[in-house]
Amino acid sequence: KNEVEQSPQNLTAQEGEFITINCSYSVGISALHWLQQHPGGGIVSLFMLSSGKKKHGRLIATINIQEKHSSLHITASHPRDSAVYICAVKGYQKVTFGTGTKLQVIP
Amino acid sequence: DTAVSQTPKYLVTQMGNDKSIKCEQNLGHDTMYWYKQDSKKFLKIMFSYNNKELIINETVPNRFSPKSPDKAHLNLHINSLELGDSAVYFCASSQRGLAANEQFFGPGTRLTVL
Numbered sequence: 001k002n003e004v005e006q007s008p009q010n011l012t013a014q015e016g017e018f019i020t021i022n023c024s025y026s027v028g029i030s031a032l033h034w035l036q037q038h039p040g041g042g043i044v045s046l047f048m049l050s051s052g053k054k055k056h057g058r059l060i061a062t063i064n065i066q067e068k069h070s071s072l073h074i075t076a077s078h079p080r081d082s083a084v085y086i087c088a089v090k091g092y093q094k095v096t097f098g099t100g101t102k103l104q105v106i107p
Numbered sequence: 108d109t110a111v112s113q114t115p116k117y118l119v120t121q122m123g124n125d126k127s128i129k130c131e132q133n134l135g136h137d138t139m140y141w142y143k144q145d146s147k148k149f150l151k152i153m154f155s156y157n158n159k160e161l162i163i164n165e166t167v168p169n170r171f172s173p174k175s176p177d178k179a180h181l182n183l184h185i186n187s188l189e190l191g192d193s194a195v196y197f198c199a200s201s202q203r204g205l206a207a208n209e210q211f212f213g214p215g216t217r218l219t220v221l
Contacts, residue, residue, distance in 0.1 A: 045210050
């Protein structure tokens with residue numbers, strides 16, 4: 001079993017839908033990182049969080065340390081949100097990545 | 108005014124060769140990283156340097172040697188390249204101590220070993 005599990009692996013949504021991507025981990029962490037990788041390959045850091053909730057535009061990230069779980073929400077999804085979303089957990093001197101969730105938003 | 112830059116963007120080489128990938132950041136960050144993304148798109152951290160000091164070294168073959176001449180640069184040198192080294196290599200930087208610890212990624216270097 002991977003230390004970091006993401007679900008779903010693939011997600012297709014209609015434009016405007018509310019999207020949730022989940023990340024569960026089994027190790028102790030100091031922070032959790034959400035990344036977005038565009039179809040062209042570029043990687044953008046979305047959020048780094050260690051507790052609670054963060055919001056940036058249409059994106060919201062939450063983390064529950066007790067349950068070892070984080071969610072990334074996208075409100076009013078748009079085709080430009082189509083990308084791979086990667087969860088990474090930061091432990092002591094170690095970073096472990098999930099396998100990513102491929103999101104396609106259809107107009 | 109690129110924040111994190113890598114050169115070259117593409118690198119095609121023969122097995123057994125030695126090659127280097129350069130990374131520079133102009134953000135004033137004190138921590139830099141090298142990541143490898145394999146053909147299955149799985150990202151894995153290779154190295155992390157803080158103020159020119161190695162702080163993370165995952166199980167990477169010793170053919171890979173990072174070199175940090177100063178805080179703004181972290182170069183990756185690879186000896187005796189193998190087919191399995193073909194991947195996209197990403198450099199990133201962050202500032203330790205900032206609440207976000209957000210990482211900024213370079214555009215990636217696609218290495219193809221023939």
